[in-house]
Amino acid sequence: MVDWNLNVCGRHGHETFAPDEPELRERLRAETPAGEAWRCLRCAAYVVGPPKGSGPADDAPEVPRGPLLRDRRIMRLLAAERVIRGLGLLGLAILVFVFRKSRGDLQTSFNSDLPLLRPLADQIGWNIDSSRIVRGIDSVFSLSEKTLVWIAIGLIAYAVLQFVEGTGLWLMKRWGEYFAVVATSIFLPLEIYDLTEKITVLRVLLFLVNLAAVVWLVWSKRLFGVRGGAAAYHAEHHAESLLTVERAAVTETAGAA
Template sequence: MDWSLRACGRHGHVTYAPDEEALRSRLRAETALGEAWRCLRCGDFTVGPPRGAGPAGAAPVVLRGRALRDAAVLRLIAVFRWAKVVLLIAGAYGVWRFRVHHDAVRRAFDQDLPLVQPLAHKLGWHLDQSGVVHTLRTALTARTTTLTWIFLALLALAALLLTEGIGLWLLRRWGEYFSVIVTSVFIPVEIYEIAEKVSPFRIVILVINIAAVLYIALSKRLFGLRGGRAAYESERHEASLLEVEQAGLTMARRDHGPTRPTGHP
């Protein structure tokens, strides 16, 4: 997939007219339909006036190629985090509602469970040994204070994941650091849960989180990896079409020597 063309198809071309005449001439062309400017993202010429103008140093650094693919992956991770936020908020709401009606629910459970016993025996289901029933009894015996702390913990975790998703969606570097740190903190907990009870779902979630941490840390050169921030910024600018054109212009001047000024005796 050509990520640059895909982005231009969705958001339009990014054209820019630098003030430097030599560089300007490399990005501009005359056609039968009028002037055309080279897109800084996909490299194609598009007819019409440029969308921006000014010094070359002020030109936008447009994501191209691999950088666009990385952005799509980060935003996919952000959507995954927001899906977990929705589940956590739903869980927090359920805990809060249960906290409010805690005593009534416990009384109903104690009164109705014996009524289910005969049917459960016929089905070969031993309620006393059921993990579901044991979990329900544990929850029903929890104190109101404990339920309040669980409610607050779920909201705090939802806030963390919401912040992480926002940072990743906006492609902010602090969001990438935040994501790696938060996700890494919960990996030991997930490993412990798998050690307690192995399930395909838990294994898949663990693999996804480990892959996300490694991908973000390595591709974005976090914590000094692969040259750190300096190498990351250099890679971004090297991928910029305007930077490529400037480098080509510099090499051309170096090969042909300095241009002698004209118009003076």
């Protein structure tokens, strides 16, 4: 089983903090033969050396740990997928603009080269005249310049949408989670319609990724009031904090005394 706390600390270093509150401070500090050591707020291991920060416990940095780190990894993967998809859409938009500029030359070349394929097509039993690929290419050539411009603009707008989603998810922002769910859900009916027209591996894969992302974000991030909503979400984050655990221990010890 993966220990997300140690995994992240091993790659990015430990997070230590010395609170001003004496009792809490002593629970996070220890003396060792090598000198003083402080507990990492993420993995709870003692780290020899001075703390990275100090001050009131309320000013301590929020350090994700446990399941929250796993969620962070999933969020980053979703963000990366959105950015890659956005780059692909931008590439398509550029190709549309290039096609618009050189459409005449491409169409002339296509019309002149197509007859050369007929002997080969006849040998393999391929009817070029009824080919969906050829008809599709012809329909693309028949598009007006204005239509091509609008297609490119639509691709760019969709790419920007993907970049905004990716940014919000990568930065672990609450607005990014809501934005991703709403933006992704809007296109799910269109993806279902595409699947009713024709099922391909790529279409099925993209649909499943988007559907899983929406369900996971709504459930795990408690969006739209699910599982207690924002209040329960922030309480869960607070409960995972090592300082919260140690504060509770200090209070329990004081009460027992």
